[in-house]
Amino acid sequence: MIRVAVDAMGGDYAPGEIVKGAVQAAEQRKDIQIVLIGQEEVVREELKKYSFQEGQITVQNATEVIATEEPPVNAIRKKKDSSLVVGMNMVKRGEADAIVSAGSSGAILVGGQVIVGRIKGVERPPLAPLIPTEKGVSLLIDCGANVDARPSHLVQFARMGSIYMEHVVGIKNPRVAIVNIGAEEEKGNALVKETFPLLKECPGINFIGSIEAREIPHGGADVVVCEAFVGNVILKLYEGVGATLISKVKEGMLSSLRSKIGALLVKPALKETLKSFDASKYGGAPLLGLNGLVVKTHGNSKATEVRNSIIQCVTFKEQGINEKIRESLGTEKTE
Amino acid sequence: MIRVAVDAMGGDYAPGEIVKGAVQAAEQRKDIQIVLIGQEEVVREELKKYSFQEGQITVQNATEVIATEEPPVNAIRKKKDSSLVVGMNMVKRGEADAIVSAGSSGAILVGGQVIVGRIKGVERPPLAPLIPTEKGVSLLIDCGANVDARPSHLVQFARMGSIYMEHVVGIKNPRVAIVNIGAEEEKGNALVKETFPLLKECPGINFIGSIEAREIPHGGADVVVCEAFVGNVILKLYEGVGATLISKVKEGMLSSLRSKIGALLVKPALKETLKSFDASKYGGAPLLGLNGLVVKTHGNSKATEVRNSIIQCVTFKEQGINEKIRESLGTEKTE
Numbered sequence A, B: 001m002i003r004v005a006v007d008a009m010g011g012d013y014a015p016g017e018i019v020k021g022a023v024q025a026a027e028q029r030k031d032i033q034i035v036l037i038g039q040e041e042v043v044r045e046e047l048k049k050y051s052f053q054e055g056q057i058t059v060q061n062a063t064e065v066i067a068t069e070e071p072p073v074n075a076i077r078k079k080k081d082s083s084l085v086v087g088m089n090m091v092k093r094g095e096a097d098a099i100v101s102a103g104s105s106g107a108i109l110v111g112g113q114v115i116v117g118r119i120k121g122v123e124r125p126p127l128a129p130l131i132p133t134e135k136g137v138s139l140l141i142d143c144g145a146n147v148d149a150r151p152s153h154l155v156q157f158a159r160m161g162s163i164y165m166e167h168v169v170g171i172k173n174p175r176v177a178i179v180n181i182g183a184e185e186e187k188g189n190a191l192v193k194e195t196f197p198l199l200k201e202c203p204g205i206n207f208i209g210s211i212e213a214r215e216i217p218h219g220g221a222d223v224v225v226c227e228a229f230v231g232n233v234i235l236k237l238y239e240g241v242g243a244t245l246i247s248k249v250k251e252g253m254l255s256s257l258r259s260k261i262g263a264l265l266v267k268p269a270l271k272e273t274l275k276s277f278d279a280s281k282y283g284g285a286p287l288l289g290l291n292g293l294v295v296k297t298h299g300n301s302k303a304t305e306v307r308n309s310i311i312q313c314v315t316f317k318e319q320g321i322n323e324k325i326r327e328s329l330g331t332e333k334t335e
Helices: A016-028 A040-047 A072-078 A083-092 A105-116 A151-169 A190-201 A228-253 A257-275 A303-318 A321-334 B016-028 B040-047 B072-078 B083-092 B105-116 B151-169 B190-201 B228-253 B257-276 B303-318 B321-334
Strands: A003-007 A033-038 A057-061 A098-101 A130-132 A137-141 A175-180 A206-212 A223-225 A285-287 A293-296 B002-007 B032-038 B057-061 B098-101 B130-133 B136-141 B175-180 B206-212 B223-225 B285-287 B293-296
Touching: A003 A016, A003 A083, A003 A303, A016 A033, A016 A040, A016 A057, A016 A303, A033 A040, A033 A083, A040 A057, A057 A083, A072 A105, A083 A098, A083 A105, A083 A293, A098 A303, A105 A285, A105 A293, A130 A228, A137 A151, A137 A228, A151 A175, A151 A190, A151 A223, A151 A303, A151 A321, A175 A190, A175 A228, A190 A206, A228 A257, A228 B228, A228 B257, A257 B228, A257 B257, A293 A303, A303 A321, B002 B016, B002 B083, B002 B303, B016 B032, B016 B040, B016 B057, B016 B303, B032 B040, B032 B083, B032 B303, B040 B057, B057 B083, B072 B105, B083 B098, B083 B105, B083 B293, B098 B303, B105 B285, B105 B293, B130 B228, B136 B151, B136 B228, B151 B175, B151 B190, B151 B223, B151 B303, B151 B321, B175 B190, B175 B228, B190 B206, B228 B257, B293 B303, B303 B321
Parallel strands: A003 A033, A003 A098, A033 A057, A098 A293, A137 A223, A175 A206, A175 A223, B002 B032, B002 B098, B032 B057, B098 B293, B136 B223, B175 B206, B175 B223
Antiparallel strands: A130 A137, A285 A293, B130 B136, B285 B293
């Protein structure tokens, strides 16, 4: 039976929305187990609001909470009884297959590496959020905390990202591209120039070459490979430009009586379309290459995203993603 | 008298819109001279459509044209009689104060460095486009072709960018920030960590620290300093996310009869607001730190943007930007 640990204390809407999302996931999949980790009384109080299958959701007490602003390394080292550290230790000991947290990104990244630990052969575990595109979603890998990557890291990101997109998201033979400042092979910085030929020769991935940032929102590749600094810029700019443009559109619509009436008529259809430009239905961002799975959901996640993230963990386990990653990296070595 | 050379053959709408823009600029500023460079007969044929002050617009023959797809270094070296090379040589010899081109970005960047040449002390000439924000515009510096910059380059970008924003765009004491993956000083990749303290100590600029990509569209800084690879990603993703969202909004508006009626009512106001989210009224992107000025306008520039770019060159010269850059870099050395 698949067992998912959930950090009930992390995120802007913890524990309320986290617990609610866990109950929804348990309803959707009667064959899984969920462990809510956090201050027991508080979590049990929330759980009382719902009815669920006896024994499907359990509570694991953890007295401490890691705040968003705490220095990650310190927090992981010192708060041994925090919901995040307790949950990650469960994954490490095999008592849970995965952990979902909406808490501090830094602490999740550090804890994933330090506590859960990497799959043998994985040089760096990349954080790989899905981003919305015109055609659906693309995997942006890496957006983690480990900047200044080497070419061999990027090749592993491409492999792991391909496996994830094919078997968790369901894109057959996903197109892999490397973020670059031009489409030609001779373009790029030192890292990209060195990585490009390695990706070209890498077996088992469908490498289509460079992708310019302009083409990312158009869905120009399914797996968008980049170094973490660049990935972070892409992810955050996506949010920033999106938020600014939507607010400009709203401002325009409310600028005259005529446009206000129009806005009322347009609103439902517009809401529906913009909802399609949202990747949260796929869950959170997986930290790949670990002995288990760590999923980081948005800090402002509500129940639905928490539910989706739990289901994502289930699919990950059912599809044997880590076994596929081990196999893929094993292949690499014998070639 | 200020003299601006204009590459009449570069860009998607050359020579028609380029010539038209030049005529508009001449109308706006009767005290400047414009030299249109290109195949003389073709350019004169276009000019015939307009009336303008005798002698204010002249034509300089150049028989060759550099295509967008040509390898830049080769194009600059071999096409000695191309409109771009002829124009840049005019700037070099002081026969023109500046050149505006909507042609090949690569050729413009290479030509600027190789033909026009750098101001003494400038290590790298950055390409610095203005990008629209909620509050107006910000200068994104560098988006050029020289990736893998060193910390000292970024410090010069900050100085030159400040001068440009203050004296050409008119932002008093512009806020300078470095693109980073977190707000804290200890965050960043090797380049940013090394550059940060240098910017903190740099005299004559208003350094406010790190800026996360999310804050760029909100107008979190006036001068956004970054290495060219990152700058290129920011610039192109801005365009990509913008285009995708606008097309999603349109799609939503046309999805039902109700929303179509609403769209008709909303359209004029929306158009007006979105027009404010556009930096082209400020002209093109200057390549800073050269002995003269090279301005790259969008490949799809129409007359208005060409006119604005010419006026931008005039302001640049009138404000003595290059003298201020020389002074600022001179100061640096004696401190």
